[in-house]
Each structure stands twice: as C-alpha cells, then as structure tokens.
Amino acid sequence: MSGLAEQKESGSARVAESLAVAIHEHRLSPGMKLNEDEVGEIYGVSRTVVRAALQQLSHDRLVELKRNRGAFVAQPTVKEAREVFEARALLEPRTAHSAAERATPEDIEILQRHIDEEHAALEQGDTGRALHLSGMFHIEMARIADQSTVADFIAQLVSRSSLIIALYWQRRAALCESHAHDALIKAMARHDGKAAEELMKHHLLDLLTSLDLRDQPSVAKSLKDALT
Amino acid sequence: MSGLAEQKESGSARVAESLAVAIHEHRLSPGMKLNEDEVGEIYGVSRTVVRAALQQLSHDRLVELKRNRGAFVAQPTVKEAREVFEARALLEPRTAHSAAERATPEDIEILQRHIDEEHAALEQGDTGRALHLSGMFHIEMARIADQSTVADFIAQLVSRSSLIIALYWQRRAALCESHAHDALIKAMARHDGKAAEELMKHHLLDLLTSLDLRDQPSVAKSLKDALT
DNA sequence: TGCGCTATTTTTGTATACAACTTTGTGGAC
DNA sequence: GTCCACAAAGTTGTATACAAAAATAGCGCA
Incomplete structure (x- = not known):
C-alpha cells in the first residue's frame, strides 16, 4: 500500500x-x-x-x-494536560451517546476491528501502535455520531493526549484498557446511549487518573526553565 | 492607537x-x-x-x-451550522458554570464593559461591531473559567458562528439579545453556576432557532454554481 | 452552430535568494 | 576576573524566481 x-x-x-x-x-x-x-x-x-x-x-x-x-x-504542562482531558470530558460522553443511538452494524464492525487490532498490537508490545489505534477508536466514534465539527476537536484532543500520555504515563496497564472500549462497543451495539455516555465519562476519568500529574514535566524547555 | x-x-x-x-x-x-x-x-x-x-x-x-x-x-452549510452550535452547546454551558463559580469582581467588570459597548454599538447601528463584542463576551467567559484549551475551541466556534449568522441571519433582533448576556452576568455576579449554565444553554438554543436553517445558502460559490 | 481538442494564459506549489533578527563568540575597559 | 559592548555566525522572516497544475481561449472539425 x-x-x-x-x-x-x-x-x-x-x-x-x-x-x-x-x-x-x-x-x-x-x-x-x-x-x-x-x-x-x-x-x-x-x-x-x-x-x-x-x-x-x-x-x-x-x-x-x-x-x-x-x-x-510541544511540552504540555500539567495544567494543559488537565485541560485537555476536561475538554474531552465535555465533548466525548455526549458524543458517545449520539454514536450509540446512530451506530449501524457496519459501524460496530469497524470499531470492533479497531479493538482487535489494538489488542494484537498490545500483545506484540507495540504500544505506540496500540495508542494510535486507541485514539482512532475515539475519533471513529465521533464520526459515527455524525458530528464532524466535534470530531475534529476530538481528533485534535486525542492527538494532544497521545503526547500527554507519552509524557505523564504512569503505569503501562492504564494505556487505554481495552476493557473500557469493549464495554463501550457493547453498549453501542445495543444502542444504549445512556450507558455509552456513562462508560465514556468514566473511561476518560480513568485515563486522567492513570496519569501522574502531580509534578511538572521532567524535560525542561530550556536550561533556564529548569534551573530558575 | x-x-x-x-x-x-x-x-x-x-x-x-x-x-x-x-x-x-x-x-x-x-x-x-x-x-x-x-x-x-x-x-x-x-x-x-x-x-x-x-x-x-x-x-x-x-x-x-x-x-x-x-x-x-468558507460557505458553511446548514449541517455545518447546526454542528457548530451543537458543539457550542456541549462546551459553553458547563464552561459558564465554572466561570460563574470563579469570577472575580474584576472579571464581572470586564464583562459588563463588553455588554455596555455592545449596547452602544447596537444603538449606533453598528451591527458588525456588536456581533464582534457579543462573541468576545463568550470568549471572555471561557477565559474566566480558566480553561484555555476550551477557550480556544470556543473562540473558533464563535468566529465560525459570526460567519454563519451573517449567512443565515433571519431577524435582526435575535443577533444576540443582550438580555441573555445581562442575565448571564447577573448569575455570574452571584456565583450561581447552575443558573449560568442554564442561561447559556437557552441562550445558545435561542441563537440557533433565530437562524433560518431550512434551506441552503443563498449565495453560490461561483456564477457557474448559481446558473447551472 | 455546437462540440472537442490543443495551445495559451493564469494561478498555485515549491525552491532559492536575500534581509532582519537572535544568539553566540570575542575583546577591551574597569 | 567580571562585565559590557561589539562583531560574527546562524536561524528565521520575507521576497522573488521557477515549475507544475488548472483554467481559459482559440482553433478545427463534424
């Protein structure tokens, strides 16, 4: 290709x-x-x-x-990292709600493929690809919700989240536990918008709390920033 | 200057x-x-x-x-116009909630100045400036909420909204009736987050319903588009 | 007259050249 | 020896030149 x-x-x-x-x-x-x-x-x-x-x-x-x-x-600060996830918390749960109500069997299939590939990548230790696919899952959900404007925002936030996760990652298992995505896809398959919304809300919270946002990034932008 | x-x-x-x-x-x-x-x-x-x-x-x-x-x-379509306001509906009410809780007297003063200038511009018939100031009100609110990431999104959405309003404007009085902003600022002054959130929600709904989104934009992209 | 092809013109995409600014290195005064 | 001023090097900001693509116009043909 x-x-x-x-x-x-x-x-x-x-x-x-x-x-x-x-x-x-x-x-x-x-x-x-x-x-x-x-x-x-x-x-x-x-x-x-x-x-x-x-x-x-x-x-x-x-x-x-x-x-x-x-x-x-870019070197997202702790504040910026929180803001990014707060923005996601505003956008994604209700987008998941809409997506669950609108999802066609084809949509579910696509999402399921994403999850399967994500699992495979994780098992192969290719965390970079897993992270990428995990993000794609969220973006695809916004597409299903037929909200391209919101989808664009989410895509940008997911992209920034990848960098944030790379910076503040605390424990590997929290990367985007596919359990959350599994549960989400099940809720969507039965068009349970409310459940999807709640699952997404908690998924994002889990993601946020899995990060170590207590202190500043370890790599400074400049020596001055680091030493003053 | x-x-x-x-x-x-x-x-x-x-x-x-x-x-x-x-x-x-x-x-x-x-x-x-x-x-x-x-x-x-x-x-x-x-x-x-x-x-x-x-x-x-x-x-x-x-x-x-x-x-x-x-x-x-850009020539926003009806679908795009709806999407922009749906995105604003996701972001702004809860941002207004936070802003109301955090607003300092200085913040309220700044917002009040915006409203006053907006009123003045409207009375002078300078709708362009009024529209601009009306947008600034929303952006300033996001700044008060101390959510610069969300503020950036809102700024972009407000900007697009201006274009959309220019395209689909139905009745002049609906431009962004300052009553809504007046009520918002009062709720913020008494740090009533819940009220601010509700007011913003309805303000955005009013704004959306004041637009004529029934048919396609009247201005064609080119003569060919218009005549073929 | 109407259609389709090709040549010309116009406009965008990219590379290069030059100017302005920032940083760095050096030397002299104190 | 330290600090400041100035010069040199390097990098970015902008303008221009050239290449490629698209729009247009002109021509030939049916």
Whole structure:
C-alpha cells in the first residue's frame, strides 16, 4: 500500500504527518528544537514546505512556534494536560451517546476491528501502535455520531493526549484498557446511549487518573526553565 | 492607537486578522475566491505571507483551501451550522458554570464593559461591531473559567458562528439579545453556576432557532454554481 | 452552430535568494 | 576576573524566481 499508489497529498502534509507520528512515538522529545533546514534536508524538501508543516502542527498544538526563534516540540504542562482531558470530558460522553443511538452494524464492525487490532498490537508490545489505534477508536466514534465539527476537536484532543500520555504515563496497564472500549462497543451495539455516555465519562476519568500529574514535566524547555 | 505603536505581530497575522474581519463583516462573500497575488498586492506583502495567512484562516474554517485551486471564503452549510452550535452547546454551558463559580469582581467588570459597548454599538447601528463584542463576551467567559484549551475551541466556534449568522441571519433582533448576556452576568455576579449554565444553554438554543436553517445558502460559490 | 481538442494564459506549489533578527563568540575597559 | 559592548555566525522572516497544475481561449472539425 505504500509503494507508489498515493501521491496526492501535498509535501507539507506528508512532512507534518511524519513529524506528528515521531512526536507521538516520543522519538522527538518535548522541547526539542526543530530546525527548518535540518527537517527540510531530512525529507528532501525546501524550508517553504517545512514551514507550512510546522505551522499546521502548531495549530494542532504538537509544536510551539516562537517568533524569530523557531519551532519546538510541544511540552504540555500539567495544567494543559488537565485541560485537555476536561475538554474531552465535555465533548466525548455526549458524543458517545449520539454514536450509540446512530451506530449501524457496519459501524460496530469497524470499531470492533479497531479493538482487535489494538489488542494484537498490545500483545506484540507495540504500544505506540496500540495508542494510535486507541485514539482512532475515539475519533471513529465521533464520526459515527455524525458530528464532524466535534470530531475534529476530538481528533485534535486525542492527538494532544497521545503526547500527554507519552509524557505523564504512569503505569503501562492504564494505556487505554481495552476493557473500557469493549464495554463501550457493547453498549453501542445495543444502542444504549445512556450507558455509552456513562462508560465514556468514566473511561476518560480513568485515563486522567492513570496519569501522574502531580509534578511538572521532567524535560525542561530550556536550561533556564529548569534551573530558575 | 493605530498610528505607529504596534509593529510586533508578523505580517501573516496582520493579513489573517484583516481578512477575518472582512469575512465576519460579510464584505467578502462566502465562496469568493481569494487570489494570492491580489491579496498580496492589497496588503503590500508577498505571496509567502498571504499563503501563511490563508493557511491559518483555513484552520479556523473561515476559508477553504482547495489543492491546486486556491483559497475560497468558507460557505458553511446548514449541517455545518447546526454542528457548530451543537458543539457550542456541549462546551459553553458547563464552561459558564465554572466561570460563574470563579469570577472575580474584576472579571464581572470586564464583562459588563463588553455588554455596555455592545449596547452602544447596537444603538449606533453598528451591527458588525456588536456581533464582534457579543462573541468576545463568550470568549471572555471561557477565559474566566480558566480553561484555555476550551477557550480556544470556543473562540473558533464563535468566529465560525459570526460567519454563519451573517449567512443565515433571519431577524435582526435575535443577533444576540443582550438580555441573555445581562442575565448571564447577573448569575455570574452571584456565583450561581447552575443558573449560568442554564442561561447559556437557552441562550445558545435561542441563537440557533433565530437562524433560518431550512434551506441552503443563498449565495453560490461561483456564477457557474448559481446558473447551472 | 455546437462540440472537442490543443495551445495559451493564469494561478498555485515549491525552491532559492536575500534581509532582519537572535544568539553566540570575542575583546577591551574597569 | 567580571562585565559590557561589539562583531560574527546562524536561524528565521520575507521576497522573488521557477515549475507544475488548472483554467481559459482559440482553433478545427463534424
């Protein structure tokens, strides 16, 4: 599938996607400087497209742009982490409610496939892929709810959550215990909106409490930030 | 204030802001093509900064970017309009609740000033400014709630709402009857979170029902769209 | 006259060149 | 030896030049 079929997306989209994956997988550390020339060299593109990609990632809050200073991998603070999950708590439970009421058998099938792949990835120890699929589950749910505007917000929040989880992860088992997703899909299969809403609410709470948000991130943006 | 004091923001931010205002004030019609050379000439900047501005506006959903085709002023569909207000209904009532509980006397003062200016603008017939201030009221409320992540979403939704209202506006009086904001500020002054939440919920419902979302937008994207 | 193909023009996508700013390194004064 | 000023290097911000794609116009043909 990655041979020569797709060539439609623009260069900046490709670079942004690749950088986003690298950030999610924690290969790019929070706070790391993203030099435009360097990135351009790596992907074989000019600074023009690198800048477009960085601007896009900046809007997704995966990188922070500082005027005349450059782009840095975002380093969500504890406050920001809480805010992201509070925003999700506002959006996702009622979206799950709608999704449960609207879900078709095909939708359930798609979600079930996501869960199965997630399980497989976890068993193989590929936590990065499991995390990605776990996020896709949430995004797919918003799509089922037929709320593309909310879905866009959720997609952004899920993306930021991945970075947050990578930063503040406390215990591996809490990654997004597929039990929660299993229960959710069952509620959706029987179109039990209220149950889905409650399950999602508690799922997000569990996710939040599984993070260690007591102290500041360990990696500082700069030495000054760390030593003052 | 517009003489020579501020010169800090980048060119693209300035262009984006100016275009956004023009779109909100309906001076740029939905569907209108935004030629990069033309825009650049108007603002005396190169296409480079115009493209950056357009990309930013695209992320705010105020313009639509079509690959190899260019940028067009967004033309929200009826479905999109409903979705925007449904998203606001998810976010704003509970944000108003938090804001009411946290609001300081200074916060109330700021909001009151917004309302006063809004009243003044309405009496002067400057509906564009009134609409802008009305939106600022909602954004300020999210700021008071100390939820900058949610505030960013609300800011984007308010911005899109302005365009939607400009498109689907039915009756002038419904613009954002300041009565609703007056009642909200009173609830906040007495830190009545529950009341603020309910008021916001109904305010948004009123806003939505004041729009004429029965049929498609009247302005076509191009002459061809209109005549074929 | 109407249709379809090709050539031209226009516009966007990308690369490169230059200017402005920030940071860093060096040297001198105290 | 420390601090400040200034110069040098490096990076970002912007403008321009070129390539690729789309829109348009002109022509030939039925």
